[in-house]
Each structure stands twice: as C-alpha cells, then as structure tokens.
Amino acid sequence: MEFRTRVAQVGPWSTSFDGNLRANQYGETRLPFRHHVRSTRRDTCPRKDGFSKYLQLPVELQRHVLSFCDPASLFQLMHASYSTRQEAQKLFWADPTSRYVIDGEWLLTGGHPRHTNHNLDALIHMQYIEVTFHEWSCGFFQNWRERQSYFDEIQSEEKIAAFWRALHHRFPNAIDVVLDEYQSQRPGAPVPEKIVHLAMGSPEGISISISQLRWCNDKWYSPESRHVWRKRSNDTSPTWDLIETFWNPRRILPPTKKYSGPVGEYMRYKHKHVELGELECARDVHALRVTAAYYLHVAQTPCVCLWPACGLQFNRPEEWMAHYLEATLRRQDHDGAVPPPPCEAIRAAFLHHDMMLAQNRRQRLDELARLQAVWGEPGSLQRSAAAQQFLQQLRDDPSYAGEVAPEESEIWLRYQQNMNVSVVAPTPSENM
Ligand SMILES: [Zn+2]
Numbered sequence: 443m444e445f446r447t448r449v450a451q452v453g454p455w456s457t458s459f460d461g462n463l464r465a466n467q468y469g470e471t472r473l474p475f476r477h478h479v480r481s482t483r484r485d486t487c488p489r490k491d492g493f494s495k496y497l498q499l500p501v502e503l504q505r506h507v508l509s510f511c512d513p514a515s516l517f518q519l520m521h522a523s524y525s526t527r528q529e530a531q532k533l534f535w536a537d538p539t540s541r542y543v544i545d546g547e548w549l550l551t552g553g554h555p556r557h558t559n560h561n562l563d564a565l566i567h568m569q570y571i572e573v574t575f576h577e578w579s580c581g582f583f584q585n586w587r588e589r590q591s592y593f594d595e596i597q598s599e600e601k602i603a604a605f606w607r608a609l610h611h612r613f614p615n616a617i618d619v620v621l622d623e624y625q626s627q628r629p630g631a632p633v634p635e636k637i638v639h640l641a642m643g644s645p646e647g648i649s650i651s652i653s654q655l656r657w658c659n660d661k662w663y664s665p666e667s668r669h670v671w672r673k674r675s676n677d678t679s680p681t682w683d684l685i686e687t688f689w690n691p692r693r694i695l696p697p698t699k700k701y702s703g704p705v706g707e708y709m710r711y712k713h714k715h716v717e718l719g720e721l722e723c724a725r726d727v728h729a730l731r732v733t734a735a736y737y738l739h740v741a742q743t744p745c746v747c748l749w750p751a752c753g754l755q756f757n758r759p760e761e762w763m764a765h766y767l768e769a770t771l772r773r774q775d776h777d778g779a780v781p782p783p784p785c786e787a788i789r790a791a792f793l794h795h796d797m798m799l800a801q802n803r804r805q806r807l808d809e810l811a812r813l814q815a816v817w818g819e820p821g822s823l824q825r826s827a828a829a830q831q832f833l834q835q836l837r838d839d840p841s842y843a844g845e846v847a848p849e850e851s852e853i854w855l856r857y858q859q860n861m862n863v864s865v866v867a868p869t870p871s872e873n874m
C-alpha cells in the first residue's frame with residue numbers, strides 16, 4: 443500500500459457553501475444533527491397523494507422503497523404515518539455513512555449528564571460512533587480538569603473500564619466504534635499503541651477501529667489523511683488491519699439537550715461559544731475548498747496565494763493547498779481569515795457569511811453580559827441567591843447529575859470564573 447498523504451480532493455466549482463458546517467482544529471467537518479435531518483431538497487418530502495399509494499404497497503415493498511431514502515427523508519417518515527415510523531427509524535439509525543462524533547473525555551470521566559450538551563435520549567439509538575479526544579471544539583471538558591492528560595488516564599485499567607461502561611450505558615445500540623488518536627504520525631507508522639490499550643477493553647459485539655491523522659514531511663496534515671485500522675475479531679492476540687488511508691466520513695454532531703434553569707443558561711452559552719469556534723474553523727475550510735475549485739475549474743491559471751503578504755504562485759491547486767496548510771501552521775505571511783478567490787458571487791457569499799459570524803460573536807458577548815448581570819455584585823443578596831439557585835439545580839436536576847458534590851464540581855468552578863471576568867472580545871482559540 444502506498445502511504446503518500448494527499449492534501450484534499452478538489453471538488454466541483456460552486457458559488458455557495460454550507461454555512462451550517464462545523465470543523466474541528468484539524469479541518470475535519472461535521473454537521474449538527476438539526477441540519478443533518480433537514481432536507482435541502484424540497485422534493486424529497488413525500489407528497490400526500492403519492493404517499494397514500496405508497497402506504498397501499500405490501501410491507502416488503504414499502505421497506506424496499508425506504509431503503510433508498512436519504513437521512514432527511516427517513517427522518518420525516520419517522521414522524522409521518524404509524525406504519526412507516528418503525529421501519530424508517532430503524533433505517534435512519536442504521537445508516538453506516540453517518541458517523542456520530544462523541545467526546546471521549548466525557549466518557550472517560552463516566553459519561554455523566556452534567557458534562558455533556560448531548561441529548562441523552564438520542565444517543566441511545568446511535569450505532570456508528572467516532573470517539574474523539576483532545577478537541578478544544580468538542581466541548582469544554584479537558585480544560586475544566588486540572589488533571590493529567592487523557593493519555594495518562596487511558597493507561598489505567600480502571601479508567602478504561604469506566605470508559606467502556608459509560609459507552610455501553612449511553613450507547614446501548616452501538617455496533618461500530620472508531621477511536622480517534624489525536625497525535626499525528628508519519629505515513630507508514632504503525633497503529634498508535636496507547637489508544638490500542640484503550641481499545642483492548644472494548645466489549646464483545648462492537649466492531650472497533652482506531653484512526654489517526656498523518657503528517658506529511660513532518661510539516662502538515664490534511665483532514666483527508668486519516669488512517670483507520672480495524673481490530674480483527676475472533677483472535678486471541680488481536681491484530682490491526684489498515685483498512686483506510688483517506689478516511690473522511692460524513693460526521694454528525696448529536697442533537698443538544700434541552701437547556702433549562704441557570705445551569706442550562708450557562709451551558710447554552712458555553713455550547714454556543716464552542717459552536718462559534720467550530721464555525722470559524724469551517725470558514726477556512728470553505729475558503730480552501732472554494733479557492734482550489736476556482737483555480738481548477740474556472741480560472742484555469744496558476745493558483746496565486748490570496749494572502750496579501752504572500753502572493754506565491756503554484757501550478758496546481760493541490761500544491762497551493764499544501765502550501766496553505768504548511769504556511770498557516772507556521773503562521774507565516776498568513777494572518778487572519780483566508781481571503782476568498784476573485785469571483786463576485788463567491789466574495790458576496792463570504793461577505794454574508796462573515797457578517798453572520800461577526801453577529802454571532804457579538805451575541806456571545808451580549809449573552810455573557812446578561813449572565814453576569816444575573817450573577818450580580820460581590821457580597822450582594824442577588825449574588826448569593828444566584829449561587830444558591832445554580833448549586834440547587836446541580837443537586838436536584840437529573841439533566842445535570844454528576845459524580846461529585848455541586849460545590850466541588852468543575853462546572854461550578856468554571857461558572858464562577860466566567861462570571862467574574864470582565865467582558866472582552868473573545869477569540870476562537872480562547873481557552874474554553
Ligand atoms: Zn473534549
């Protein structure tokens with residue numbers, strides 16, 4: 443097998459992009475559940491007249507028809523007629539091409555409701571899961587703990603057992619789990635050992651794989667460089683087979699829980715802030731893809747790096763993408779957001795998107811100011827009432843049940859820190 447790392451495939455040219463996409467710090471994109479189930483094509487809705495004909499078909503044929511539906515259509519059918527509901531639901535969750543992204547550090551600490559934004563009822567159905575570690579974007583957990591890195595934790599048999607217990611508890615229907623290793627390795631390097639240790643604790647009946655990003659020349663990695671190894675089952679001493687070298691599935695972020703009370707208000711604020719960071723990462727991914735497609739399909743001229751301070755020229759868009767990844771990592775002549783290519787329509791699309799992002803940033807600041815107003819002045823009756831309400835909810839509300847006493851919980855600690863900082867313009871890489 444060849445181990446060359448490709449940058450990214452240059453897609454077709456389009457003057458629009460999906461502004462709902464999120465990305466992590468590696469440029470891997472994911473779609474929030476609410477957009478995943480919202481069809482962009484209106485014609486996929488079952489029409490009333492055609493639908494009653496469908497319902498007259500024998501059950502086997504109905505099933506056959508459903509098997510061709512996309513996730514958005516299936517999701518609609520899950521809420522349509524009683525007869526289609528069950529089959530549509532089964533097919534919807536059994537779709538192996540939609541991979542749900544889950545925060546591994548949440549599971550390592552027991553998967554308690556307190557430290558997740560996921561709707562726990564939805565997790566029960568999920569079958570195809572990708573567990574990520576060390577993503578600043580996926581939540582806020584790793585920074586809440588002033589403990590060791592998860593790397594040290596997954597060496598502990600006790601932690602490993604807790605991880606798999608939590609996974610089984612939260613995802614009783616999981617059949618296929620990919621564990622992401624966050625540290626990159628050179629192409630050709632073997633399956634990463636430490637995460638193998640975690641994988642070895644997995645229960646029977648779940649297909650386990652490990653994935654890792656690959657460096658290219660020790661300089662940069664591409665979101666499409668993920669290698670995947672699958673554990674060969676029925677083996678006394680398991681072996682890991684390299685099954686993919688450009689793994690880039692359709693990633694879905696699970697639906698969020700219903701926020702209520704002062705803890706919910708705070709969690710919503712945190713979640714929106716994380717989302718903003720993910721949208722900002724995705725903005726660069728859009729610009730990268732659009733620019734490469736523009737030079738390949740429209741301009742058909744050498745690709746000019748669009749940063750004013752750079753201006754280097756490349757014969758092929760892939761070469762520019764490699765340059766982009768390398769120069770951006772080194773922060774060399776690439777300050778600020780990626781400028782869009784010189785095309786009216788796409789510049790207008792980016793202008794609009796950037797305005798939305800700026801509005802989003804202002805909203806986050808307004809929200810923080812609003813939360814701080816509720817928190818009140820030090821020593822005031824308002825402050826002690828706010829503190830009591832917050833702690834009370836942590837104590838009583840099952841949506842925020844955790845393993846430690848409310849007063850000692852990280853969420854309480856972080857809440858107080860956030861309430862006491864003066865509101866300044868946040869940056870996406872800010873410690874969340
Ligand atoms: Zn995390």
Ligand SMILES: [Zn+2]
Nearest residue numbers: 747752753769
């Ligand atoms: Zn450049």
